[in-house]
Amino acid sequence: MARRNAEPRIAAHLGRPETPEETAARKAENSRNYRQSQSFKNLIFALVVSLAIVAVVYFIVPRGEVDNAPQPDVAEIASQVADQYERTVVTPDAPEGWTMNIAEIEPGSPSVWTINYNSIPDAGHAYIRFAQAFDADEVWAAQALRGTQPTGTVTIDGVEFTEYVVKDPSSTSNISYALGVQAGTDFVLLYGSASAEITAQLAEHVADDIAALQQEGATHE
Template identity: 50%
Template structure:
């Protein structure tokens, strides 16, 4: 004999087969939902654990420094190619060489880019030795800027270029240049006039040597 269906308190009567099926379906849905939430939480915990392992396991250290430019070696090759001496700045403890290369074109140029070593210093100065050139070449590097004045550094007269807005895109604010024999030596960049003059003074012996070699 079939056992009578139990009375459901909320209904005050036995459940109908349809109500029983609906209740079981709802219970099953709630169970699956809770399982999905648990799975998501577990996956998140695993992901965070993996990230933590990567963060703490990867060795820490200083960023790799830029490769050192062998300016002496490059300069020797350029001198051999051009059959004449080139400007070789003494970097000392203040400057580092960012680039040194021979630039070809209508005028061949020995280009050296210097920047301060210390993090507290900013800017750069480029030394450009234009072979078989005169001051009329310089505006090509200075967006058409012509010299506005002259200054004497180490007994040598230098043309002064106040680039201003013309050099904004290349971050060029100041430049000086002088004739060194058959070559024109231009110093330009974003350092101050005093900093540029200090570098220029260190090059005076080489400027004289270039003049005497021509």
């Protein structure tokens, strides 16, 4: 007895049987969706494994506090500079808590003994640079301050400093205030982005050394 061939299945979304082309397209789409689903699952699995490895490394590898970079040995460097240039070099006794990142001689005309204080309590990101320019005067100071002219004077611990207030710090590498003084044959300049009050603190700590240089210069005149 011969069997009757089954009629093609009616596709609900079409309201009629699928054509061979539509059937092939549907199967291809299902296959593509399946592969994409598997790829996404594999991606999630790989991400979880990566995070697990990072966690293991984080908790297993020993970690220690990063040491701060050592500060320059100002006294030692100053001694070498004094011997090399055969002159008295100021070694500031900075206020408590101040730290520095530079203590060096800048060769040139004039050569300048420089100390940069880059961390000052209660001063935010402000800095102050101490500079002793050898055989220099206020002309050098004006050059260092990009042409800024004196705005007055202030006496600190018996030493009269010339005061410089910079109106546009953006034109002077962020320098906003400075104190300068002739110290014998040298010119000492305290300058940076710190306030007048904080700059005066450093001036107090170098006033005696400056007075000694002034006296030394007067003796040799």
